[in-house]
Amino acid sequence: MPTQDERSAASRQALVEATLTLLDEVGYGRLAVAEICRLAGRSVGTHLHHFGTKAALVAAAVDELAARRIADARADLARQPRRGTAAALDVVWQFYAGPTFVAALELWVEARTNPDLRAHLLVVEERIDREGVALAATIAPELASPGGLVAGRYVAATMRGLAMRRLLWPDADIDAEWRATRPFLLASLEGAR
The missing domain is CATH 1.10.357 (Tetracycline Repressor; domain 2)
Structure with a gap:
């Protein structure tokens, strides 16, 4: 069973991967946190916990x-x-x-x-x-x-x-x-x- 740190790292990585995918597909101007979270299979709360803002997620x-x-x-x-x-x-x-x-x-x-x-x-x-x-x-x-x-x-x-x-x-x-x-x-x- 994965540790809390491993689950946390997996959530961060899933959000980053989804951001990269959507950035390529729709560009920054149409990039929406809700859509990133949907694609990553994570909640908006998970995004807020790990990154807090769209800019922080994009920076990652x-x-x-x-x-x-x-x-x-x-x-x-x-x-x-x-x-x-x-x-x-x-x-x-x-x-x-x-x-x-x-x-x-x-x-x-x-x-x-x-x-x-x-x-x-x-x-x-x-x-x-x-x-x-x-x-x-x-x-x-x-x-x-x-x-x-x-x-x-x-x-x-x-x-x-x-x-x-x-x-x-x-x-x-x-x-x-x-x-x-x-x-x-x-x-x-x-x-x-």
Whole structure:
């Protein structure tokens, strides 16, 4: 029989999972605590006990999302070890090409007018950036130079913009656009060493 701590952790996780599912399906603006609780099979009282507010629950979901993004990148590298600037570029692109980017974007937009969520997102995104730099440095140590870090910020901004295009143009071939853009980004990184 599960302990109280195990039941509590299971309830928290169920609410976080339901939040992530609904965030992906309906976006932050239409995200409702009652619907999260229904999907999680938990009561609103359980939500209040563990999180207290919608913002606190979403913040926990952001943490989970960040942990998944980082774990996915590490697992991909473990399966297919790669080296060099081009490999680092491809690993970072996976942060933006995957489905978690859209959920993260929803939260960034909401954070513009939600100071509590913004404060939490800044911490989470800083952690993701640190992890991304650490991953890139293991693949391409030359990118850890001051010039590489500056170029990396500009390259990441371009990648985010490309990934955001699929929201307005869902029929666009983002993979083809990535293949066309990748050589320019690679040249930027290699020129910054």
